[in-house]
Amino acid sequence: MSAHPRLSMNQATIKYAPLDDALRVTAEGGYESIGLWREPVQAVGLDEAARRFADSGLRLSTYCRGGFFTMPEGQARRASIDDNRRGIDETATLAAAGAAGSTPVFVLVAGGLPEGSTDLVGARSRVADALAELAPHAASAGVTLAIEPLHPMYASDRAVVSTLGQALDLAERFDPAVVGVTIDTFHVWWDPEVLPQIARAGATGRIATYQVCDWNTPIAADPLLSRHEPGDGVIDFASLTAAVEATGYDRDIEVEIFNQEIWDAAWPDVVARTARAFEAAVAPHLRASVPA
């Protein structure tokens, strides 16, 4: 089996696969890269996970995920910041264990409004505070924090960072090697400002990772699980992918899908189906590969 050389399997797409299985089916599917998640890594322990990951021959594209730091100061906030510091360290360890070309990118989802709160402005300011607190640790670990704007339908309960422009406003207070952004087509496709904001992100060196999956309606009963294979929805991957490529972005591109039907399918089938979807919907809009 083969897959596009820049395609990366985000592990969430095969959510129920333990680490060993995820590494195996991804490599057997011809992929060169994977985006790992913390839970399956922690299930085997970081050191053991790093050994197995090194053995897989795969690159690390991202490590998912941290964030969830919108709560006010207190014990829960301290626990979140500490956990994010551990996530940064795990990212560095796994990226070092991965094949050449691995990128030490730690994806951050901001978190929603604290229970009972309507203070969106305050929650957003606490995201900025958390970044300021974590940036020195990320810098010393050589890890890039990738703020992910989530679709506005998640603004209340999942992520108060809702647009790429807002994510860039947050990121630009820091060195681009330390704080960048995640551009996920599902979350940003609707934004009238998305193309200029992608250009802005590229011009300032902030695109830490580009992720692709599709939007379609009706929205799933659980809106978190409403993501689809590229090509199975309404997103124009041509314009978005061309805009990302035009910035010079040359890293791996993840397919990250939360979808119960896909989670319930056999992992090798999902891996193969995802490679085909990427080839059809995304690959035609990438610059021609240049031999190294």
Next chain:
Amino acid sequence: MSAHPRLSMNQATIKYAPLDDALRVTAEGGYESIGLWREPVQAVGLDEAARRFADSGLRLSTYCRGGFFTMPEGQARRASIDDNRRGIDETATLAAAGAAGSTPVFVLVAGGLPEGSTDLVGARSRVADALAELAPHAASAGVTLAIEPLHPMYASDRAVVSTLGQALDLAERFDPAVVGVTIDTFHVWWDPEVLPQIARAGATGRIATYQVCDWNTPIAADPLLSRHEPGDGVIDFASLTAAVEATGYDRDIEVEIFNQEIWDAAWPDVVARTARAFEAAVAPHLRASVPA
């Protein structure tokens, strides 16, 4: 019963009430104003509806709704434009029949992507084309077209106009008396740019109507029906209402709720409950009434 003098009952909140019942329970609830919908008006015929509306003593705050003109040129598009012209005429008739202070505002929902299309940019440009085609008719009828940006979760199937900034970009090609915007808290509360865009809308005289209802999670299984009474969710009505008021907006304020539970309740109860919710969540943020 009494209600705040600027509160208007959008008829969709008591969706199953025929026109006569809607007028009666709204007036009996102490409201001075109502936002009418086309279907119940058309059910009795425009002239008869205008007579009954005049008898109610209520003001018209808006007429809902037109739009749905994202399709490419052809028969369906012509039918939509013609229907919008009729909606403009109906708005003028009803506003003239309403009590003093009625506002001839016709709310426009853009429409989603045409079936099978991924051309969001094209669909958006056809919204601009439709406005250009309808504006002269609206001007001659003395009606304001109020472009309503809808929450981005409706971008694919309902409204390709997704932010207040985008709606203003569309509106600003026209006279503010002819093309303005609808600001509905449910649709715009999440937007990091909402406060400056409200200020911009006010500065350019574009706020045709301000509508309030609340956002909460989980999102309803049918996302169209996920709207709540002000105060039953996470929206900060203080900052949004203060921003609208600061522009000098002094028109009626509608509560427009699509929610199956509310639709299934007794109409007088909904009218009373809505007046209480408005009083608690919105009224404290209005300028003190100035005697005429």
